[in-house]
Amino acid sequence: MTDSERLLHSRSFVELGARQRARALLDTGSFRELLGPFDRLMSPWLPRQGIVPQADDGVVIAKGKLAGRPAVVAAIEGGFQGGSMGEVGGAKIAGALELAVEDNRNGIPTCAVLLLETGGVRLQEANLGLAAIAEIQAAIIELRAHQPVVGVIAGSVGCFGGMSIAAGLCSHLLVTREARLGLNGPQVIEQEAGIGEYDSRDRPFIWSLTGGEQRHASGLVDAYVADDVEAIRSQLLALLAAPSAQRASRHQWFLERLAQLGDDCPQLDAAAVRALYQGDA
Amino acid sequence: MNRAQNWLQGLASGEPLPGFPASVQVVDGELDNRLARFIAVVPDVHNPFARARTGEVGLLEGWGLAKAVAEAVDADRDGEKRVVVALIDVPSQAYGRREEALGIHQALAGAVEAYAQARLAGHPVIGLLVGKAMSGAFLAHGYQAQRLIALDDSGVMVHAMGKAAAARITLRSVEDLEALAAEVPPMAYDLGSYASLGLLHTRLAVDNAQAPTAQDLAQVRASLIDAVRDIGDTTDLRSRLDGEHRSASREVRQRLRSQWQEA
Numbered sequence: 045m046t047d048s049e050r051l052l053h054s055r056s057f058v059e060l061g062a063r064q065r066a067r068a069l070l071d072t073g074s075f076r077e078l079l080g081p082f083d084r085l086m087s088p089w090l091p092r093q094g095i096v097p098q099a100d101d102g103v104v105i106a107k108g109k110l111a112g113r114p115a116v117v118a119a120i121e122g123g124f125q126g127g128s129m130g131e132v133g134g135a136k137i138a139g140a141l142e143l144a145v146e147d148n149r150n151g152i153p154t155c156a157v158l159l160l161e162t163g164g165v166r167l168q169e170a171n172l173g174l175a176a177i178a179e180i181q182a183a184i185i186e187l188r189a190h191q192p193v194v195g196v197i198a199g200s201v202g203c204f205g206g207m208s209i210a211a212g213l214c215s216h217l218l219v220t221r222e223a224r225l226g227l228n229g230p231q232v233i234e235q236e237a238g239i240g241e242y243d244s245r246d247r248p249f250i251w252s253l254t255g256g257e258q259r260h261a262s263g264l265v266d267a268y269v270a271d272d273v274e275a276i277r278s279q280l281l282a283l284l285a286a287p288s289a290q291r292a293s294r295h296q297w298f299l300e301r302l303a304q305l306g307d308d309c310p311q312l313d314a315a316a317v318r319a320l321y322q323g324d325a
Numbered sequence: 326m327n328r329a330q331n332w333l334q335g336l337a338s339g340e341p342l343p344g345f346p347a348s349v350q351v352v353d354g355e356l357d358n359r360l361a362r363f364i365a366v367v368p369d370v371h372n373p374f375a376r377a378r379t380g381e382v383g384l385l386e387g388w389g390l391a392k393a394v395a396e397a398v399d400a401d402r403d404g405e406k407r408v409v410v411a412l413i414d415v416p417s418q419a420y421g422r423r424e425e426a427l428g429i430h431q432a433l434a435g436a437v438e439a440y441a442q443a444r445l446a447g448h449p450v451i452g453l454l455v456g457k458a459m460s461g462a463f464l465a466h467g468y469q470a471q472r473l474i475a476l477d478d479s480g481v482m483v484h485a486m487g488k489a490a491a492a493r494i495t496l497r498s499v500e501d502l503e504a505l506a507a508e509v510p511p512m513a514y515d516l517g518s519y520a521s522l523g524l525l526h527t528r529l530a531v532d533n534a535q536a537p538t539a540q541d542l543a544q545v546r547a548s549l550i551d552a553v554r555d556i557g558d559t560t561d562l563r564s565r566l567d568g569e570h571r572s573a574s575r576e577v578r579q580r581l582r583s584q585w586q587e588a
Contacts, residue, residue, distance in 0.1 A: 076588040079581055088573050089509055105581070107588040131511070135577035142578070143585045165460070167495050170485040172511040174460065175524055175565065176574070178468040182562050185441045206464050212434025227430040227461055228420050235490060236420035237376060253426045264428045291431055292438035295391035299346075302373075302384055302427070309373045309423055317426050 054272040058199050058222050062104045062119035065159050065198070068273045069117060069280060070108035078105045079136055087130045089169045098124045103133035105140045111281050114147070114154045116140050122161030122201030129162060129207060130169040134176020141183030141193070148190035155191035155284060156184075158214065159198070163229060164205015177206035184213045192216060194283050197223040197256065198271065204229045215288040217265035218279055219256030225265065226254040252314045261314075262321040264291070327380055328456040328480070328535055329365035329414040335542045336410070336549075337363040342393075348372055348380075349389035353407075357550040361408035362397045364390065366415055366466055376421030382462035383419030387432030390466055394439035398446050406448040408553055411440070411467040414456025417487070418465070433465040440469035449556040451549055455534060458483045471559060472526040472552040474545075475516060478534035483519045510570045523568015526552055 060068060067075045079085055081099035090097045102124035106117045118137045120127045129137075137158070147154040165173035184193050195214035197203045199222025203211050208227050211217055219225065228236075230244035243249060252258060260268035267283060269275045301320050305312075312320075330350065337354030345351055348369040354361050368380040377383030382390075394409060401407055419429060444450045452458075452467030454475040463483065467473065475481050486494065492502045506513040510521050520528055529548055531541040566575055 078584040078588055079577065083580065085573070085577055085580065089511060092509060093505055107585070131571070131573050132577055135574040136581065139578040139581040140585075143582060165485040167486060167491050167512075168509075169511050170491070171483055171513075171519055171522055171524075172571065172574070174464070174468075174483075174485045175522065178464055179562055179565075181437050181464070182441055182469060185438060186445065189445075206461060208430035209433045209437055209461065209464055212428075212431040213438060225430065226425045227418060227433065228425065232486075232490060232494065233420045233422070233425065235493060236417075237422075241376075242420075242422050242425075253422070259428075262428070264431055292391075292434040293395070295388045295395060295435050295439070298388045298432065298435070299385070299392065302388070305373060307371070307373050308375070311422055312426050314426070320427075 054270070055274070056271050057273045057276050058220065058271045061123065062121035062159060066104050066106040066117040066119040069157060069277050070106060070110060070115065071112065074108035076107045078107060078140070085132050087132050087169065089131065093168050095168060101130060101132040101136070102127060103136045105136050110155065110157070110284060114152055115157060116144050116154055117157045117159065119159035120162045125166055127162035127201045128166030129164065129173045129177055130166040131172040131176060134173055134180060138176055138179040138183050141180065141187050145183065145187050145190065148187070153191050156187055156193045157280065158193065158195045160195050160203040160207055160211055161198070161201035162203055162205070162207045163201065164207050174206060177210060181210050181213055184210060188215050192284050192288065194218065194280060196276065196280065197225055198276065199223045213292050216267070216283040216286065218267040218269065218276065218283060219259060219265050220269060220271045221256050222271060223256035224251065224254045225259050258314050258317070262318045264321070327367045327414055329412040330367045331536050332412050332453070332455050333363050333365040335537050336546065337361070345393060346385040346389040348377070348386050349393060351393045356408050356546065357553060359405065359408055361410055362393070363410045363412060364393050365412040366390070374419065374421070374423055376424060377419040380415060381417050381419040382415050382433065382465050383424055384427055384429055384432045387429065387436045387465050391435035391439040394443050398443050398448065401448070406446060409440070409443050409448050409450045410549060411452045411470060413452055413454045413458045413463065413467045415459060415462035415466055416457045417459045418461035433461055436465035437469055444469060444471055445560050447558065447560065449553045451552050453545070453549070454481050454483065456480055459487070460485050471556045471562065472564070473524060474527045474529060474548055474552060475525050476534045477516065477528040477530045480534055481516050482514055484514055488514065521568060521570045523571050524565050526555070526564070
């Protein structure tokens with residue numbers, strides 16, 4: 045196939061909504077949504093703040109198969125309230141992961157895929173969003189002992205806040221060039237630290253530090269693929285069979301690297317971060 | 326003065342262990358005749374990372390907490406599991422360019438991982454809220470504990486974002502935010518509203534939350550011991566789901582469970 049033929053045959057993943065994404069990744073015909081929009085489990089907190097809730101609270105939970113193995117996909121809809129985690133959406137993800145742990149205890153080897161497009165806690169449900177994220181993190185760690193939990197950050201929202209910490213707990217992370225992964229959103233950093241520290245409107249600067257390509261080149265994610273449904277699915281299946289880098293357990297390695305930056309760490313550009321994090325200590 | 330530092334010195338006599346960033350203080354003490362590791366994040370004006378000099382949880386703090394907890398788990402692998410107490414007064418995570426560039430999210434994930442693994446390995450893990458417990462900083466330092474104990478004091482606050490920043494991000498005035506917070510318990514900044522969510526094990530009134538008296542320390546020690554006994558051999562976070570204002574969290578899980586079995 046020529047490059048132009050390949051382009052014509054490619055199908056964008058980033059342009060799909062959460063439900064379509066989950067369906068596109070699971071084996072054909074295996075998608076079964078749980079607590080779908082017709083169940084109408086909505087945020088009890090948004091209406092009293094004059095915000096229209098959504099019938100699925102911006103989270104799609106689907107059971108199905110991935111190359112024949114039992115799987116659950118939790119897909120966050122970045123288009124609803126910036127993919128923010130409220131009480132209901134957060135409980136859907138935590139609850140699904142908890143049930144996957146139970147499956148494993150009962151001899152069913154359910155794995156999990158998280159499609160992460162989220163700004164983190166939904167500030168309108170602040171403390172319940174934060175609590176839900178703590179529970180999602182707990183469940184990722186518990187499930188990971190049985191079966192892989194793969195995080196996919198495709199874009200265009202990216203993965204921020206407490207959910208970026210959740211991403212850091214996954215067995216594997218897969219990103220595209222559209223993806224960004226970071227704790228704090230650019231606007232918040234600019235507000236807290238000033239425009240000299242972080243210019244939230246300088247998109248090339250932000251992607252150079254937190255974009256998918258940079259995160260992959262500096263070893264903070266496991267796979268970097270084109271925005272194409274088939275490419276993402278085949279890479280996802282490959283990751284499910286691969287050993288985990290167990291990044292969250294590497295405190296010794298990271299502390300050694302950070303110590304190389306001296307007593308008064310200068311600002312670093314993308315190349316400096318790659319140089320610091322490439323290779324084994 | 327950082328509250329967590331004051332409580333650390335009061336609850337665990339002994340020198341901080343060497344080998345940690347200056348902003349992560351770790352002291353092994355005792356609780357109910359059982360070894361207990363007390364851990365606090367404290368300000369360090371010489372922190373190599375300029376955006377983490379006033380008690381924020383940043384790169385070194387995240388990975389340092391991970392080390393403090395993981396080493397206790399390793400040391401106790403074949404013996405009695407020591408109690409782990411996170412003393413919490415963390416104003417925020419660190420906001421900065423260095424932090425994002427170097428993957429602060431991964432550093433905080435390291436801390437979350439270590440606390441959760443300690444809990445799963447059978448260590449009683451307790452979060453003691455003596456001051457601010459904000460957002461990502463709280464996720465990394467305390468929110469994986471089986472039990473959370475809070476001092477009943479106006480300086481103790483749990484939230485996802487400070488008031489001024491939250492108002493800006495949600496395009497509201499601080500006054501509007503405060504008015505909404507009064508009606509919406511999860512948005513509120515006061516401890517009473519937080520308690521209504523069911524996430525706390527206990528609230529404790531003390532004489533001096535800033536610099537504890539001998540009586541305050543005795544009372545908190547008794548409460549920590551009570552929490553250890555209450556934890557028993559449980560390793561999960563399930564005790565947090567019973568709150569008055571968490572009915573949706575329960576309903577989601579219950580309905581998900583019934584559909585899960587049918588799907």
